Amino acid sequence: MNRDNAGPGQNGAAASDAVLELVGLGKDYGARTAVQAIDLVIRRGEIFGLLGPNGAGKTTTISMACGVVPPSRGTARIAGHDIRSDAFAAKRAIGLVPQDLALYDDLSPRQNLAFFGQLYGLTGAELARRIDWALGVAGLGDRAGDLVKTFSGGMKRRLNLAAGLIHQPTLLVLDEPTVGVDPQSRRHIFDSIRALQARGMTILYTSHYMEEVEELCDRVAIMDAGAVVASGTLAELRAQHGAGGLEVEIDGDGDAIAAAAAAAAPLGGTRTGAVLRFEPRPAYAPALAAIEATGAQIKRIGAQRADLETVFLALTGRGLRDA
Amino acid sequence: MLIPTLRKEIQLLRRDPRVLVRLIVLPVLFIAIFGYVFNTDNSKQHEARPITVWNGAGGNGELITRALDASQMFAVVPAATARAVEDQVAGHQTAVGLIVPPDFDPMHGHPATLLLDPREPPQVAGPLRGAVVGVVTRAVLREAALPDVVAVRAPIGATSTLDELSSAFQLTVPGNAVLFGFFIALTCALSFAEERRSGTWRRLLASPVSTWQLLFAKLVPYIALGTLQVGLLFAIGAFGFGMPIGGSLPALAVLTVGVACSATALGLLIASLSSTEKQISSLGSVLIMIMGLVGGAMFPRALMPHVMQQVGLFVPHGWALDGYYQLIVGKGTGFADVAKPIAAVYGFAVLFTVIGVRRFRFDQ
Numbered sequence: 001m002n003r004d005n006a007g008p009g010q011n012g013a014a015a016s017d018a019v020l021e022l023v024g025l026g027k028d029y030g031a032r033t034a035v036q037a038i039d040l041v042i043r044r045g046e047i048f049g050l051l052g053p054n055g056a057g058k059t060t061t062i063s064m065a066c067g068v069v070p071p072s073r074g075t076a077r078i079a080g081h082d083i084r085s086d087a088f089a090a091k092r093a094i095g096l097v098p099q100d101l102a103l104y105d106d107l108s109p110r111q112n113l114a115f116f117g118q119l120y121g122l123t124g125a126e127l128a129r130r131i132d133w134a135l136g137v138a139g140l141g142d143r144a145g146d147l148v149k150t151f152s153g154g155m156k157r158r159l160n161l162a163a164g165l166i167h168q169p170t171l172l173v174l175d176e177p178t179v180g181v182d183p184q185s186r187r188h189i190f191d192s193i194r195a196l197q198a199r200g201m202t203i204l205y206t207s208h209y210m211e212e213v214e215e216l217c218d219r220v221a222i223m224d225a226g227a228v229v230a231s232g233t234l235a236e237l238r239a240q241h242g243a244g245g246l247e248v249e250i251d252g253d254g255d256a257i258a259a260a261a262a263a264a265a266p267l268g269g270t271r272t273g274a275v276l277r278f279e280p281r282p283a284y285a286p287a288l289a290a291i292e293a294t295g296a297q298i299k300r301i302g303a304q305r306a307d308l309e310t311v312f313l314a315l316t317g318r319g320l321r322d323a
Numbered sequence: 324m325l326i327p328t329l330r331k332e333i334q335l336l337r338r339d340p341r342v343l344v345r346l347i348v349l350p351v352l353f354i355a356i357f358g359y360v361f362n363t364d365n366s367k368q369h370e371a372r373p374i375t376v377w378n379g380a381g382g383n384g385e386l387i388t389r390a391l392d393a394s395q396m397f398a399v400v401p402a403a404t405a406r407a408v409e410d411q412v413a414g415h416q417t418a419v420g421l422i423v424p425p426d427f428d429p430m431h432g433h434p435a436t437l438l439l440d441p442r443e444p445p446q447v448a449g450p451l452r453g454a455v456v457g458v459v460t461r462a463v464l465r466e467a468a469l470p471d472v473v474a475v476r477a478p479i480g481a482t483s484t485l486d487e488l489s490s491a492f493q494l495t496v497p498g499n500a501v502l503f504g505f506f507i508a509l510t511c512a513l514s515f516a517e518e519r520r521s522g523t524w525r526r527l528l529a530s531p532v533s534t535w536q537l538l539f540a541k542l543v544p545y546i547a548l549g550t551l552q553v554g555l556l557f558a559i560g561a562f563g564f565g566m567p568i569g570g571s572l573p574a575l576a577v578l579t580v581g582v583a584c585s586a587t588a589l590g591l592l593i594a595s596l597s598s599t600e601k602q603i604s605s606l607g608s609v610l611i612m613i614m615g616l617v618g619g620a621m622f623p624r625a626l627m628p629h630v631m632q633q634v635g636l637f638v639p640h641g642w643a644l645d646g647y648y649q650l651i652v653g654k655g656t657g658f659a660d661v662a663k664p665i666a667a668v669y670g671f672a673v674l675f676t677v678i679g680v681r682r683f684r685f686d687q
Contacts, residue, residue, distance in 0.1 A: 066529040069686045088531040096529040100522025104331065106338040111331070118327035119530040147338075163526070 017043050019093075019171050019202040020065060024074030026226075027060050034060045036227045037074055042171070042204055042219075047197055049217030050206040051308060057226040058206040059099060062173050065204075066096045079170045092120060095169030099176040101156045102163070105149035109140050109159050112148065113166050120167035130166050137192050138162035154185025161189060165196070172196060173204045178212060190216060210308035222312060229315045234308070241311040246278045246303065248288070252296035264290035274299075324532050324540045332514070332544035342510055346552045350503035351559055357495040358564055371398040374419040374455070375411045380427035383463075387423060387435070390462035396454055412438040419451055421459075429463060490567060494623060496560030497647035500553045501640050502611075502620035504582050507549040509607040511542070511590025516600040534685050542587050549583030570649065570656030578646045578661060581668035585639040588675035595682035614638040642667035 020042040027035045035057040042048040050058050063069040065076040067083050067090060076083040081090035103112050113131045122130055135141045138158035148156060157177060164172060174193070178186045193203055193216060207213050213220055214234060221231035230237055250257055254274055261276055264286040278287045291298060336342050374397040378384030391397045400417065402408045408420040420438035427433055437455055439448050518524040518541075527537055557575070560566040568575065593610065597603040615621055617631070618640020624632045635641030646664030649656050658665075 063525075063686075068525055068528040091529060091531040094529065096526060098522045098525050100525070102522035102526040104335060104523060105521070106335050107331070111334060115327050115331045116526065116530070119324065119527070119532060121531075 018077070019044050019079055020048075020204060021077040022061070022065060022074070023077070025061065025064055025071050025076055026073045027057075027064055027069065028072045034226055035064070038228050040221060040228060040231070042202060044202055045197065045200055046218040047193065047203045047205055047216050049213035049220040050204060050223060051208065051210060051213045051220055051312075052206075052223035053208055056208075056223040058208075058223055059175055060226075061223070062096075062175055062204065062206060066094050066173060067091050068096070092167070093170040095164035095167065095172045097161050097164035097172065097174045097177055099179060101153075101160050103148050103156060103159060106147060108145050108147055109135060109138070109162070110144045112159065112163060116163045117166040122167060130168070134162035134166050137165060137195075139188055152182075152185075154181045154188075157181045157185055158188060158192075161192060169201070171202045171204065173206075175206050176208070177205070178207070178209070210312070214308055220308070222308075222315060224312075224316050230311070237308070237311045241314045245310060246284045246287070246301070248276045248278070248291060248298060249300040250274055250276065250291060250296045251299050252294070257291055257294050257296045260290045260294050261287045324536050325543060328540035329544045329547070332541075332548075335514075336510075336548065345506050346503060346510070346548075347555065350499045350556055351563075353499045353503070354492065354495050354556065354560060354564065357499070358490075358492040360491075371395055372419065372451070373398050373400050373417050374421060375400045375402050375408050375417045376421045376423065377402040377405045377408045378423045379405065379425040380423045381425075383427050384423040387421070387459050387462050390458050391421075391455075394454075394458050397458070408438060412440055415440055415442060418443050418447075419455060421455065435459060490565065492560050492564045492566035493648070493651050496557060496564070496566050497644055497651060498620045498623070500556040500560075501582060501618070501643050501647070502615040503556070504549055504553040505586045505589065505611050505615065505620075505640065507545055507552065507583065507586045508590035508593060508611060509603070510548075511545040511587050512593040512597070512603045512607055513600055514545075515541070515591075515594035516597070516603050519598075520600065528685065538591070538680070538683075542591060545587040545590060546580070546583045549586050550580050553579045553582055566651070568651050569654035570651065570660070571658060574656070574658045574661055574665070575647070575650050577658070578643065578650065578665050578668065581665055581672065582639070582643045584672035585643075585668050585675065588672045588679060589639075591679035591683065592675045595679045595684075614640050617641070619644050636667075639668050639671035642671070 018041045020040070022038045022040040024037045024039060025035065026033070026037040038061060050061070052058050060069065064071040065078070065083065067087050071084075076090075078090040079093040081093060083090045104115070107115070110131055113134055114127060117127045117130055131144075132141070135144050138155075138161060140155060140159055140162070143151070143155070148159065151159070157180075161174070161177060164174075177189055181189070190212075193205070197203060205213065205216060217234070219231065219233050220237060221228045222237070223229065230241060232240070248261075251274070258276060261278070276287070276291070278284055288301075374391060376384075376388055376391070376399050378388060378401070388399045388401075391399050397419070402411065402420075405422045405424070408422050411417045412420040418440040422436040422438070424433065424435065427435055429435075437452060439452060443451065515524075518527070528534070532540075554576070557566075557568075557579070561568055589610075590607075593603055593607045597606050618624070618635045618638040619627070620640050624635045624641060624644065627635070642664040646661040646668070649661050649664075653660065
């Protein structure tokens with residue numbers, strides 16, 4: 001059983017400070033285990049990133065946390081409410097923004113938001129006020145009466161976000177919210193997320209784009225093969241799992257030089273064109289010696305910054321996008 | 324939950340003109356076409372067929388022509404000569420010709436001659452020949468003052484629905500209303516698939532609503548729509564095509580709600596057996612058409628072989644149509660007379676719902 005090191009009692013979060021607690025949460029589909037048994041705590045007011053390749057179990061995890069899929073084991077508590085025994089209260093505290101554009105294309109944004117708001121018991125003037133607010137967050141106030149099917153992908157993504165916000169949840173769960181959006185809409189979504197955090201909302205953000213997670217999130221958990229393999233702040237993860245690397249740009253027969261370097265430093269050697277990268281640190285000296293022995297001209301030597309990609313590589317032995 | 328979902332489903336359906344065509348326009352067209360094709364109201368629609376007759380026999384021939392006219396099946400067109408009758412039939416100016424020769428004496432081997440246009444198909448030529456021979460024989464035998472040999476009536480205590488029809492629309496309106504009423508199953512099943520495809524189903528599952536409430540709220544709009552659809556088709560039949568309704572209107576309404584429940588529950592069942600819109604479209608269309616055919620919505624069960632009549636009772640269509648025919652054709656028919664069909668139709672709704680719910684994958 002994999003247990004995340006950000007689990008209860010290990011991350012120092014007071015129980016009252018926890019907005020989402022996953023306790024041994026797991027899911028099997030027949031003989032296949034999609035999610036093993038996850039322990040995780042997300043604290044009030046933070047943006048927590050759940051990072052992992054497609055198929056890592058991110059969507060299944062949040063589906064269980066949101067009450068969409070029943071867990072095979074463990075449970076989730078949202079704002080203190082158990083998703084199994086107190087499901088309605090737990091669900092009221094969550095706003096789910098699914099990966100799909102979960103909208104009615106043949107309705108207007110106002111009609112969509114009215115319907116989703118009514119599911120949470122909103123009516124009358126309060127519903128109208130929330131709709132106007134959510135439309136403002138999405139930047140769609142001037143298109144409130146148009147049919148959704150006439151919108152661009154980016155506008156739909158923003159409305160998808162607004163639909164998850166209509167009841168002003170304690171915890172906003174964003175499942176890959178920027179898939180297929182233009183840079184302008186991505187920026188708008190990021191700005192909205194930061195503004196929501198400033199209002200005190202807690203956000204769980206899943207993505208397989210590490211740049212997004214690095215830019216937005218206060219803390220991160222990395223998932224792979226249905227388990228959390230590491231979690232913490234970005235600085236903690238870099239310090240523990242990503243020491244960075246050495247980049248060497250060469251001039252000469254790239255294949256022969258790369259082969260010689262790889263033989264000398266079999267751990268963590270990669271190549272992109274004329275640039276060779278080495279990690280961890282013990283590989284630096286033998287690799288450089290091997291390159292010099294070939295007689296190749298070294299054009300540049302530099303340190304590679306440790307990022308989530310290198311952390312993931314160190315943890316799983318493969319690149320995030322190759323996984 | 325119920326009211327917002329009802330409003331949302333209506334808003335979505337209003338934006339889809341295909342639904343309106345499938346549920347209302349097509350059945351009205353079918354009702355009109357089949358109603359006029361099979362109309363049994365002679366005074367309004369059934370025109371007598373011309374028959375060219377040369378009477379060379381004097382008094383006996385007069386007897387025959389009067390009988391042909393009186394039958395209302397034929398309109399006698401007198402011909403000047405036997406040759407003229409031959410020419411008219413051969414030239415396709417008339418389909419039937421009758422030559423009554425001067426020595427007309429059937430009892431002694433001198434019959435009249437019936438000419439039929441060879442272009443007439445067998446299913447028309449056969450009845451025409453039978454009708455002319457019957458009228459002529461009866462005319463000749465009545466001259467001999469013979470009594471009726473066969474008297475026609477329904478069995479005592481039995482309702483011979485088809486014999487009591489006063490308008491073909493009493494047949495085509497219920498038939499098409501039931502056939503197309505069950506297409507609400509397809510609309511309902513497709514709406515489940517669309518919710519799943521778009522991801523809105525996931526969003527609904529994440530809301531503070533139980534799965535039972537979710538299903539109930541999702542199905543009720545289609546029950547309401549189906550009731551409205553079938554009710555509208557009966558109203559069009561009654562007011563637009565003059566279809567008489569002899570029985571109880573409240574019983575008709577209760578049966579109609581049962582049909583809509585049964586059709587909507589079938590939609591849930593279809594949705595539970597298929598995962599994509601393509602699968603639902605193909606499975607649903609085939610299932611609905613076969614059930615309609617077996618249940619007598621396209622061709623009255625009363626005219627089917629006995630085995631097929633019994634097979635028709637394994638689908639809700641058969642029971643629904645039994646109830647509708649009794650209520651529409653039978654004067655003074657009430658709840659008690661159609662209790663069995665009503666119970667059967669609601670029973671199918673329960674059965675489809677139970678199987679549908681058991682098979683339905685809520686988390687997919």
